[in-house]
Amino acid sequence: MELKLYVDRMSQPSRAILIFCKANGIEFEEVKILLAKRQHHSPEFAEVNPMKQVPAIVHGDFKLFESHAILIYLASAFPGVADHWYPADVRKRAKIHSVLDWHHSNLRRGAVGYIFNDSIAIALGLPLNPKAAAEGEKLLSASLAMIESYWLEGHGPFLLGNSEPSIADLSLVCEIMQLEVADENDRDRILGPHKRILKWIEDTKNATSPYFEEIHSIMSPVKEKLKELKVQASQQSA
Amino acid sequence: MELKLYVDRLSQPSRAILIFCKANGIEFEEVKILIGKMQHRSPEFAEINPMKQLPAIVHGDFKLFESHAILIYLASAFSGVADHWYPTDIYKRAKVHSVLDWHHSNLRRGSVGYLFNTRIALAFGLPLDPKASAEGEKLLSASLAMIESYWLEKDEPFLLGNSQPSIADLALVCEIMQLEVADEEDRDRILGPHKRIMKWIDDTKNATAPYFDEIHSMLPLAKEKLKELKVQASKQ
Numbered sequence: 001m002e003l004k005l006y007v008d009r010m011s012q013p014s015r016a017i018l019i020f021c022k023a024n025g026i027e028f029e030e031v032k033i034l035l036a037k038r039q040h041h042s043p044e045f046a047e048v049n050p051m052k053q054v055p056a057i058v059h060g061d062f063k064l065f066e067s068h069a070i071l072i073y074l075a076s077a078f079p080g081v082a083d084h085w086y087p088a089d090v091r092k093r094a095k096i097h098s099v100l101d102w103h104h105s106n107l108r109r110g111a112v113g114y115i116f117n118d119s120i121a122i123a124l125g126l127p128l129n130p131k132a133a134a135e136g137e138k139l140l141s142a143s144l145a146m147i148e149s150y151w152l153e154g155h156g157p158f159l160l161g162n163s164e165p166s167i168a169d170l171s172l173v174c175e176i177m178q179l180e181v182a183d184e185n186d187r188d189r190i191l192g193p194h195k196r197i198l199k200w201i202e203d204t205k206n207a208t209s210p211y212f213e214e215i216h217s218i219m220s221p222v223k224e225k226l227k228e229l230k231v232q233a234s235q236q237s238a
Numbered sequence: 239m240e241l242k243l244y245v246d247r248l249s250q251p252s253r254a255i256l257i258f259c260k261a262n263g264i265e266f267e268e269v270k271i272l273i274g275k276m277q278h279r280s281p282e283f284a285e286i287n288p289m290k291q292l293p294a295i296v297h298g299d300f301k302l303f304e305s306h307a308i309l310i311y312l313a314s315a316f317s318g319v320a321d322h323w324y325p326t327d328i329y330k331r332a333k334v335h336s337v338l339d340w341h342h343s344n345l346r347r348g349s350v351g352y353l354f355n356t357r358i359a360l361a362f363g364l365p366l367d368p369k370a371s372a373e374g375e376k377l378l379s380a381s382l383a384m385i386e387s388y389w390l391e392k393d394e395p396f397l398l399g400n401s402q403p404s405i406a407d408l409a410l411v412c413e414i415m416q417l418e419v420a421d422e423e424d425r426d427r428i429l430g431p432h433k434r435i436m437k438w439i440d441d442t443k444n445a446t447a448p449y450f451d452e453i454h455s456m457l458p459l460a461k462e463k464l465k466e467l468k469v470q471a472s473k474q
């Protein structure tokens with residue numbers, strides 16, 4: 001049964017599912033839906049996902065969107081996936097659901113609020129919004145602190161004290177990697193204080209090497225592009 | 239193994255798990271943590287849930303928070319729960335996860351944004367915010383329209399074209415029931431156009447009768463209380 005991933009490597013949850021599939025030897029066709037070219041608004045893509053968002057998958061005739069639902073489905077549908085990604089144990093699994101749920105309104109909301117309003121809006125032809133960016137940064141920082149003090153507690157290197165990564169590690173780390181498109185000074189201000197987070201990102205990268213780096217290789221060129229757009233935008237308003 | 243639910247019936251996701259347990263004959267102790275009295279900020283409750291939010295559960299020595307995770311855990315841990323609540327079929331299950339995920343940033347975000355800034359902030363001594371309220375209402379209305387046009391199918395009563403309710407129906411309907419604390423005019427303006435939604439709320443209520451009504455019985459009182467606070471605030 002054919003698996004198609006409708007993704008944009010600029011989308012944090014898209015990267016999480018790409019890395020998951022590669023790290024687990026799951027074969028798929030990557031169908032690029034480029035947000036900057038508004039391809040997510042095409043009528044063809046609306047047939048795949050009426051919410052017009054990435055990622056989305058089609059497996060045979062089964063369509064699915066929302067990255068957490070996708071990660072859980074892939075972990076369950078493909079027999080070769082090791083248990084640590086999405087444990088069969090009801091209690092371990094419940095904790096993964098808990099952090100994935102927490103993510104929506106905390107890390108994701110903060111990170112998107114900050115990065116979109118500080119940088120990415122420009123790529124979509126929208127104005128930057130410093131006030132919204134500041135609010136986003138506040139929630140982002142509080143979320144990073146909560147990950148360090150609570151979610152990363154325990155004996156192992158990964159979330160929930162686990163010794164091996166789960167889908168939650170991929171999802172949250174890919175979110176934080178989006179900071180790579182921000183200015184270095186801003187990234188260092190926000191991430192620098194959080195040494196435990198930096199170690200966790202490194203551990204997640206090593207556990208999914210070389211796919212993690214390969215999928216994230218897009219970040220540097222995008223950062224340069226956004227820098228240019230920002231300079232152009234300030235020249236126009238001058 | 240003892241099950242304790244740390245809940246406030248004023249909290250939408252708290253109501254969802256209370257109704258779920260009652261409808262499935264799951265025994266529990268209801269530990270009331272009253273948000274209006276700031277009890278969620280106590281050091282004792284922080285031991286249960288460091289996020290200081292409701293609902294949370296303790297089952298034996300197992301602690302858990304986030305209502306979707308709780309609903310899934312309860313459906314999986316208690317053997318008497320019928321399959322339709324959280325299907326074992328991985329395709330059907332994936333769709334339940336999909337709508338529960340969508341809920342966070344859509345229906346929930348819109349509904350909370352609207353109600354908090356129109357009414358509920360007063361209960362915490364905070365000012366109302368008409369701009370945030372309008373933004374919330376916009377997202378709420380868009381979400382209700384999406385539920386009608388996509389998540390609910392024409393010929394079946396419940397989300398995802400299901401003939402029986404899942405945990406997703408409970409989670410989303412309890413969210414919409416929070417509009418009962420708003421002014422009737424506002425509630426009618428927002429919900430009135432959505433006849434399909436109103437039928438779905440009714441079907442969910444009937445599928446979990448009499449618990450649905452019982453758990454929601456405190457909303458009219460909360461509405462009167464909030465109305466009073468609004469009158470007082472405008473006098474000042």
